[in-house]
Amino acid sequence: MTDVQRVLAADGSVVGTVPDLSDERLRELLVHMLRVRCIDERMLKLQRSGRVGFVGSTLGLEGAMIGSAAALRSQDWMWSGLREGGAAVMRGLPLDEYVAQMYCNSNDTAKGRQMCNHFQHKGSHYPSWSSVIGTQLAHGVGAALAASRRGLDEVHAIYCGDGASSSNGFHSGLNFAGVWRAPCVFVLVDNGWAISVSSKAQTAADSYADKGIAYGVRGIEVDGNDVLASLAATEEAVERARAGDGPSLVVLSTYRMLGHSSSDDPTRYRDPAEVDAWAQRDPIDRYEAFLIERGVLAPGGREELAARTLAELDEVIAEQEAADPMSTRTLVEDVYADVPDHLRRQYNEFARIQEAHGEARPGEGAFPL
Amino acid sequence: MATLTIVQAVNDGLKSVMRDDPTVLVLGEDVGPKGGVFLATEGLTDEFGVARCFDTPLSEDGIIGTAVGMAMNGLKPVAEIQFQDFIYPAFDQIVSEAAKLRYRSGGQYTAPMVIRTPYGGGIRGGLYHSQSGEAYFCHTPGLKVVVPSTPHDAKGLLIASILDPDPVLFLEPKALYRSVKGEVPEGSYEVELSTLREVRAGDDVTIFCYGAMVPVVVKAAEQAAEKGIDCHVVDLRTLLPLDEQGVLDAARRTGRVVVVHEAPRFCGYGAEISALIAEHAIEYMEAPVKRVTGFDTPFPNTLEHHYLPDERRVLDAIEQVHSF
Numbered sequence: 138m139t140d141v142q143r144v145l146a147a148d149g150s151v152v153g154t155v156p157d158l159s160d161e162r163l164r165e166l167l168v169h170m171l172r173v174r175c176i177d178e179r180m181l182k183l184q185r186s187g188r189v190g191f192v193g194s195t196l197g198l199e200g201a202m203i204g205s206a207a208a209l210r211s212q213d214w215m216w217s218g219l220r221e222g223g224a225a226v227m228r229g230l231p232l233d234e235y236v237a238q239m240y241c242n243s244n245d246t247a248k249g250r251q252m253c254n255h256f257q258h259k260g261s262h263y264p265s266w267s268s269v270i271g272t273q274l275a276h277g278v279g280a281a282l283a284a285s286r287r288g289l290d291e292v293h294a295i296y297c298g299d300g301a302s303s304s305n306g307f308h309s310g311l312n313f314a315g316v317w318r319a320p321c322v323f324v325l326v327d328n329g330w331a332i333s334v335s336s337k338a339q340t341a342a343d344s345y346a347d348k349g350i351a352y353g354v355r356g357i358e359v360d361g362n363d364v365l366a367s368l369a370a371t372e373e374a375v376e377r378a379r380a381g382d383g384p385s386l387v388v389l390s391t392y393r394m395l396g397h398s399s400s401d402d403p404t405r406y407r408d409p410a411e412v413d414a415w416a417q418r419d420p421i422d423r424y425e426a427f428l429i430e431r432g433v434l435a436p437g438g439r440e441e442l443a444a445r446t447l448a449e450l451d452e453v454i455a456e457q458e459a460a461d462p463m464s465t466r467t468l469v470e471d472v473y474a475d476v477p478d479h480l481r482r483q484y485n486e487f488a489r490i491q492e493a494h495g496e497a498r499p500g501e502g503a504f505p506l
Numbered sequence: 507m508a509t510l511t512i513v514q515a516v517n518d519g520l521k522s523v524m525r526d527d528p529t530v531l532v533l534g535e536d537v538g539p540k541g542g543v544f545l546a547t548e549g550l551t552d553e554f555g556v557a558r559c560f561d562t563p564l565s566e567d568g569i570i571g572t573a574v575g576m577a578m579n580g581l582k583p584v585a586e587i588q589f590q591d592f593i594y595p596a597f598d599q600i601v602s603e604a605a606k607l608r609y610r611s612g613g614q615y616t617a618p619m620v621i622r623t624p625y626g627g628g629i630r631g632g633l634y635h636s637q638s639g640e641a642y643f644c645h646t647p648g649l650k651v652v653v654p655s656t657p658h659d660a661k662g663l664l665i666a667s668i669l670d671p672d673p674v675l676f677l678e679p680k681a682l683y684r685s686v687k688g689e690v691p692e693g694s695y696e697v698e699l700s701t702l703r704e705v706r707a708g709d710d711v712t713i714f715c716y717g718a719m720v721p722v723v724v725k726a727a728e729q730a731a732e733k734g735i736d737c738h739v740v741d742l743r744t745l746l747p748l749d750e751q752g753v754l755d756a757a758r759r760t761g762r763v764v765v766v767h768e769a770p771r772f773c774g775y776g777a778e779i780s781a782l783i784a785e786h787a788i789e790y791m792e793a794p795v796k797r798v799t800g801f802d803t804p805f806p807n808t809l810e811h812h813y814l815p816d817e818r819r820v821l822d823a824i825e826q827v828h829s830f
Binding site: 214245246247248250251255257259264265267269272274275276277278279280281282283284286287305306308309310312313316467470471472473474477478479480482 | 531557562563565567568570571572573574575576577578579580581583595598599602603606607608609610611612613614615616647648650671672700747748750751
């Protein structure tokens with residue numbers, strides 16, 4: 138079992154080597170973490186009031202998410218799962234697109250086809266992902282191999298959770314990456330729970346990082362509630378991959394403070410004492426204490442930043458609430474590059490009924506045959 | 507024009523397209539120096555190097571999953587699954603990922619890739635080297651399913667599949683790999699997907715078939731002709747998306763239809779053809795649609811010659827619908 142890498146102790150005191158970052162960059166990390174938390178709070182509120190359908194909460198995971206993603210360069214890709222949307226915002230996903238996706242409205246780049254919380258952003262290399270656990274690992278490895286075949290300077294960061302470590306995609310992904318020495322980094326966010334199954338019940342291995350050994354993939358274990366350690370460890374792995382020194386498995390140990398999603402009640406399966414203990418290790422509290430101690434943040438600065446972020450977010454939410462739903466024609470578009478005849482006929486039959494009921498909007502008429 | 511077998515035509519198609527397009531690469535189990543267990547990829551590593559034709563670890567899920575990622579990042583992978591029977595570990599990657607990517611991303615991401623795999627019986631391969639699983643995949647919107655039956659089509663359809671912007675499952679009838687020879691043009695050419703091939707013109711009975719069943723049906727049609735029944739034989743060759751209008755036109759031409767496939771009958775491809783005709787051309791029909799298929803059992807071994815539709819069973823069906 139490898140040692141757990143840590144820069145900040147739970148109280149924010151320095152116990153490791155602080156990465157060489159400017160004060161501005163240090164402060165930015167807090168801004169991004171706070172934004173993730175503000176978005177989370179707002180989305181849960183919207184979900185409870187029935188305005189968005191589903192939220193995969195990220196409370197407690199901000200350090201792991203922001204720290205690791207901050208290690209990537211703009212040309213690098215991020216293959217995500219449920220809880221990395223906030224990192225996508227940091228890397229370029231516009232906030233209005235984020236909110237549009239939560240509303241699945243006509244501004245959603247995925248055209249409202251995915252359930253809430255399934256973000257994508259081509260501009261910052263954040264591909265569409267499916268709800269099926271573990272399938273993205275092999276995708277990231279294949280894309281990394283494609284990058285090296287095409288001579289592109291890209292590293293592919295492939296995120297997954299503790300539950301995904303049991304999926305066949307984890308095995309094939311790490312195995313292929315090891316054999317091909319693909320320029321990729323696996324970021325396993327061990328958040329303690331896969332819905333209701335404890336991460337201790339997911340494997341008999343002493344450490345998730347040890348799983349890399351079987352694949353010839355270097356494993357590193359990191360305190361995921363320490364944004365600086367998450368950044369430093371991921372950055373080292375990313376730059377090793379970039380230099381052609383092969384893939385790594387970076388395990389960020391953290392804790393999902395809320396349920397699996399807005400539909401889950403975690404009090405049914407876990408001890409509140411465990412949750413309380415992790416609350417004492419909050420990644421933002423810890424980092425705030427460090428920044429104040431270092432003189433980068435004034436006391437009260439955090440609240441000011443959060444208020445500004447929430448105001449900005451609320452403006453975007455108001456705009457997106459007013460957006461139209463998708464055109465019904467998107468029912469049959471993007472199945473193939475062109476809409477084939479059989480889908481045109483299926484849609485046209487539907488459109489005829491819509492029209493008969495006076496429910497067809499402009500642009501929703503029949504396809505030409 | 508060279509005279510090639512189907513497996514040689516596949517090989518020629520791969521080479522032609524790889525010469526034209528440096529983004530095309532081939533991956534799979536044993537496809538490298540060995541050239542694949544059926545030699546479909548023979549010589550590719552020699553000509554194009556190990557970067558463009560290479561062996562993978564033995565994991566169908568990994569082969570297809572990584573191919574999806576390659577396709578998402580600017581390459582055109584042609585992945586081989588050694589036998590179609592072994593494709594099921596990759597079913598999720600095909601059905602949940604490759605086929606749904608364009609739709610779920612609103613067209614932002616696509617997976618233009620080809621999965622080549624030998625399918626079907628006739629080689630004494632038992633349960634796990636003989637299956638015809640096309641129906642599983644034809645139930646998957648977003649995927650294209652192509653089945654050639656001649657060397658000319660094998661090459662032209664394969665090249666069209668590789669150049670297609672959507673993922674294509676390319677099912678190669680292994681029973682015909684070396685038993686059918688035909689003229690194949692040199693260099694690149696495409697046979698348009700979602701088009702039918704009229705194998706034999708006739709006005710009495712229409713027979714729909716594909717892949718390894720085509721030569722069986724042609725023989726049965728010749729025997730029927732000796733009995734005065736003139737069969738119209740149609741090779742479907744793209745099962746998804748199907749040229750539905752072409753099928754309906756062919757059914758209306760004779761009003762008597764037989765569908766032949768190796769796969770089990772229940773919820774098989776013949777059921778779709780039958781339903782299509784029932785919905786849109788029932789008024790032209792002189793007889794019920796008759797299906798000649800494999801049994802609704804796992805694929806047998808020693809009795810495979812009875813499991814697979816043969817000329818006798820097809821001829822019997824032709825006579826039944828003709829005399830109805």
